[in-house]
Amino acid sequence: MPTKYVVVLGTLMSGLGKGVATSSILRILDFYGFRVFPIKFDGYLNYDCGTMNPYRHGEVFVLDDKSEVDMDFGIYERFLNKDLTGDLSITGGKLFSIITTKERRGDYLGEDVQMIPHLTNEIIGKIERIAESKKPDVMVIEVGGTVGDIENSYFIEAMRQFSLKHKTVFVNLTYVPTIDAVGEQKTKPAQIGFRLLLQAGIVPNYILCRSPTKLLEKTKEKLSLFGNVGIDRIVDDSDQPTLYNLPLHLMEQGFDRMLIKDLGLREKPIDRVKLAVWKDKVAKIIKPRHSANIAIVGKYTTLKDSYASVKEALIHAGSAADTRINIKWVESSSLEKDDLSEEFNGISGMVVTGGFGLRGTEGMINAARYARESGMPYLGICLGMQLMTVEYARNVCGLKDANSSEFDPGSRHKVIDLIESQRGIKQKGGTMRLGSQRCIITDKESIAYKLYGKSSISERHRHRYEFNNSYRKLLQGKGLRISAVTPDRRLVEAIEWTTGFGIGMQAHPELKSRLEVPSPPFIGLVQEALKFKR
Ligand code: GLN
16 A cells, blocks of 8 residues: 655644654554654754754754754654654755755756756655655654744645645644633634645644643534634644643544545554553553652753653653652752752752853762762763762872863863774764664672663763763772773773662663653663652
8 A cells, every 4th residue: 555644734833743643653654563764854054953953942862874854853752752863854954955956066067956846846855755655554744843933834735736646644733822810722823824824725624622621512513613623623722731641532532533534545453452452551650659750950941842852761660650740840050059959959869961162061970979979869860870980080089180171171080081083073063973882881899780780771862972981990990890892892881880779881871762661761760769768
């Protein structure tokens, strides 16, 4: 059977949760055993997300294949429990670079190169080639931005043309506000968004309505009338107790059966085991037996999206441990002082996160010291591992000016230094040590071995600096455990305290955590936090 397509478009405003809606559609179709893949279009002219500031754009998500992609890929993977590839990310930057390369090569000789048909054909061809190579039953295409933006207009036009050739269902995600004083759900904004879609030549098959409260029948009737969409296809997407509940919430409204029918897919029984596992995991997020307060220490905490995967990894681990995770966001620059007992009062574990640049690093070093000295469970991720090393060098080994050469190139003890293979690299985009890298847990007594239960693991990376091997002996001599290294033994991948639960990983284990398969270090942290609390 030829591949079918769902296109998810947002109207009115960004931040409505298109990624979650797209992921829920993927999750539902996967429950029925259909082979599905997402495609994400982003209109920005960056080639990829690698050069963007997490402060502005949210976390840069990294895939196994080294691609640095939009954080929506994190949502897809967490919902779908499937490793995705960078070709599924289509950006304005990638498209324009293809077009100009082709033009210079003479591929369009004699023609004036235009948005329509050259760019639109490029998009259509790209999606068709992905479908040819991956052979999915359904591809769910999320269009970044909002209908009416200049940035995504040519992509929406391409989707209109695409739907003339391929079976395509359009889903419009929109917003239905409630005016507090009257308590009435207002449909006018959604109607205006709908009109913009019509102007683009697209009639949606479904209107998914985000709203703070459940969509009223009256509201549905009105939207159906003005939106020219059957009332059963006006779907409630109101705030959920957890975003992982959305697939279930959509299914309760019969969205699964309707969509399968509208796509012309053959009916299949749902995978009851998979569904039951999902339901159980969701129930343990909504109504867990235990709770733990965990601090996320970072330098971009004013934008929580910078640490989306860390937050979700904690939720996954919490669900596995039947534990509600109350997150305390701690901006590391606020920790640049001696006494941190107030900041960490009532906290049972901390994650010190990744990041770049000097600001806030001294606070992270202080946080690591606080955890080591108080026995608070500690998980250091990438920068959090590097600064755990610096803290140990300074405060246990007496190397007072120890630092990373990223922050103090003049330091006499650069216990963290640029990776050899990074020297001489000038280009910024896509040149870090990236993607899935295998590493070997060498010490069977280690925390890492207990967490992963095997010696050979693979996690995703994104860094330029590493543990300086000249300091291995000295730090080990003072009790720091090096528990994992690269297969060639050259790079240190994990370090640990032997006095309590403290582990630092050069990788970003949060990037591979899924609701169905939580990340081992996060499970460890939550379990230890429960013990610490007691
Ligand atoms: N800035 C550090 C490096 O480049 C850490 C990177 C990170 O935390 N992802 O190695």
